[in-house]
Amino acid sequence: MIGILDGYVDEPSCLGVPPYISPYPRYIAGMLERLGIRWKYATVDEYRRNPEVLQKAKKVIVIAGIAVPGKYMGGRPLSLKELPSIYPEKGKILVGPITLEMKGEIEGYTSIRFPFEHELYRILGGEVRDFSRNFVNEFAVLGAKIVKEHPDFPNIICEIETYKGCYWKRCSFCIERIHRVSMRDPKAVVREIKALYTHGVRHFRLGNQTDFFTYMADFSREYPKPDPEFMRSFHRAIWRECPKIKTLHLDNVNPKTIAEYPEESREIIKTVVCYQTPGNIAAFGMESADERVIEKNNLLAHPEDVMFAIEMINRYGRYTGFNGLPYFLPGINFVFGLKGETKETFQRNYDFLMDILERGLLVRRVNLRQVKVFDFTPMAEIGEKKVRRHKRYFRLFKEKIRENFDRKMLEKILPKGRLIRDVRIEERHGRISFGRQLATYPILVGVVGSFERNTFVDARVVDYGRRSITAFPKIDINSASLYQLMHIPGIGERTASNIAAMRPFRSSDEIERTVGRERAKILRKYLIIPD
Ligand code: SF4
Known part of the structure; x- marks a missing residue:
């Protein structure tokens, strides 16, 4: 028997901290099913409470890696420090984004560099013929039953992968550069959702991609052109197969796509409002409103692109749905500690957010984080120098935003009595x-x-x-x-x-x-x- 230990992942485009379950344990269970190998799944929190939960496993595949540090209510992700203490002493395979931050091998582990699926399947004894993301399609369906082993089942939300990679790949800090753009066949994605649904899952997030609007887009152009007709039929197919879904949400959207293709994006926004469920958020990776930082780090979207995209989503998504939340709103991610950052950067970001308030627009979530530097990214040139130097500015900025922006926004989005x-x-x-x-x-x-x-x-x-x-x-x-x-x-x-x-x-x-x-x-x- 092989143990699957879910140490939770949080990449920029994939979340697996409970109540989320990432696709990785599901894919691994599917590989083992395909090879006729028995498996047992446990989350790292279950393992901490009772290390004997995987006692019968001869080998353990450990999934771990947090590229987006934060505090999590649903569970405590597995850390690098904890890895040596995981049982058994030998015969462990380590997969996930954690392998990107390792400086050498850890005793007792064979680590597989991320993304791991093809290599893991080979090590497990399988034959690899397809090197695209469609490789995971069969495993995603076969491994869907793993959800029943999750301690929070049926109150879980399944993260669904539509594609990997980003056509831009140039932002100085971003780890998405390790993936080449590769789409999963939409029919296979629907089959996966149906398999999970058949096992009792009712909550889904189409969250494992860098820009949901460019799923199956035309990538032959400078900026991929979204396909609204495809989006509509994709959503219809999901509902046809799974009519009692309770949550259908998405994650990342690139504001540049909306700014470059307003007509196509407008149609997709309408589709999202119609076919996904209220409380939905398009997380925009804005990263900075400071043009100097944008230039030095090759960031894609400029402040005017982001403001345009915020306005457009507000136009169709700001109305309240059956669960008390607006149907569809934008969220904004800022990253601090990037190249070219000065005290002025904090002011520019603050002014941008205040402008949103003054325009009467709604934004459901502002995420402020300090950059996590990976060796293989251009940010390695300066490392965490700016993070350390601007620690105080960052703390003060965060305070100001929580006080002057977040609270006011919450009052608008969820007024008293709602x-x-x-x-x-x-x-x-x-x-x-x-x-x-x-x-x-x-x-x-x-x-x-x-x-x-x-x-x-x-x-x-x-x-x-x-x-x-x-x-x-x-x-x-x-x-x-x-x-x-x-x-x-x-x-x-x-x-x-x-x-x-x-x-x-x-x-x-x-x-x-x-x-x-x-x-x-x-x-x-x-x-x-x-x-
Ligand atoms: S636009 Fe930049 S930050 Fe976003 S996924 Fe692409 S490379 Fe990464």
């Missing part, structure tokens, strides 16, 4: 339970009250944190705790105590007699009350 549906509770701290929707870049919701992990609640927004919201759960008035009643806006301690003392209520008239008409109106909004 009902958000299907928040999945993940952890509990005292009398607040924290959860998120199963979605792309979900908002952290602090739900008032104690709920078990994996409970799904609908809740109304009552307050804001810096990048999170507090929401009040839609629960029955006769079962709400005193603490919960006290946290309904407009209901003070005294009224809450009165309600608690007079329960159970059998009709809304009884409630009105207890608290008065105005307060009864508030209670009707936040709680489930008898007719």
Whole structure:
């Protein structure tokens, strides 16, 4: 038996930290199925809790690698430091983006440089004939059943690969240069989604590509030309095969594509709004609004391209959907520590974001991160010099954005009183339970009250944190705790105590007699009350 240890990945275009599951463990399970080898899957968090979970495995394939560092609520990714302690001592195969940051071999491991699929299959005893990304198609279907072994199943979201690589490949820090552009056959992608759906998955993100809008685009031009007709039929095919999908989202979109091909992009935006589910985000890799940084690092999009793309997505996507979130909004990624960065860069980025607010546009998420330098990228010339030098500026900038931008944006996107549906509770701290929707870049919701992990609640927004919201759960008035009643806006301690003392209520008239008409109106909004 071979163990598959999922140490989680987070590349610029692939996420595998729970509740996400990346395609890699699924592909590996498929390879083993194809070769008739028994396998056992475990996440690294399961392994940490119980290292015996893979005890019967003679060999272990370890998947790991975080190219986009961050804090994760759903799990703790496997680190380089932890690798030597993984059982067994010998016979381990290491795959994933982690191999890009290794300086030498680690004892007990055979590491396969990323991307690994062809080489791994060969090592496992298979024969490799197809060197494109279509190589994974059969394995993606055969390995789909691995999802049932995931500790969060069925509350997982499957990251789906459509293609690898970027035609531009020139941005100084980007690791996508290791991939050549290679598309997966759309019919195979639909077959994979169907296989996962058949095994019970209902949440998907078409997230494993550098620019979703250029999937199956015409790459013979200077800038790939998107194909809106293809996009429509691709989405229709997904829904035809899987009519009860609950989440269908995407990840990266290059704003340059929208700026270069506005007509085609407009049609694709409409398709996304129609055929994907609300709460969707197109993450734009803007990286910097400073022209000097853009030039020195060969970045693709300029601030005017990004602003144009933000406006266009807002035009069709800003309206609220059934789950309480706007259908489709842009997100922006900034990277700091790049070549040519000065104090002025921070000001330019700040001005760009303030301009968005002034124009009344919506942006669902601003990601600020410091560059992670890989040896094989042009950024290696200066390494982390700028990161170290500008550490203080970065900290201050982050503070300013959280204070002056994020909070204001949250208030616009999710105004007080908005009902958000299907928040999945993940952890509990005292009398607040924290959860998120199963979605792309979900908002952290602090739900008032104690709920078990994996409970799904609908809740109304009552307050804001810096990048999170507090929401009040839609629960029955006769079962709400005193603490919960006290946290309904407009209901003070005294009224809450009165309600608690007079329960159970059998009709809304009884409630009105207890608290008065105005307060009864508030209670009707936040709680489930008898007719
Ligand atoms: S546009 Fe630049 S940052 Fe984006 S994927 Fe291509 S090379 Fe990487």
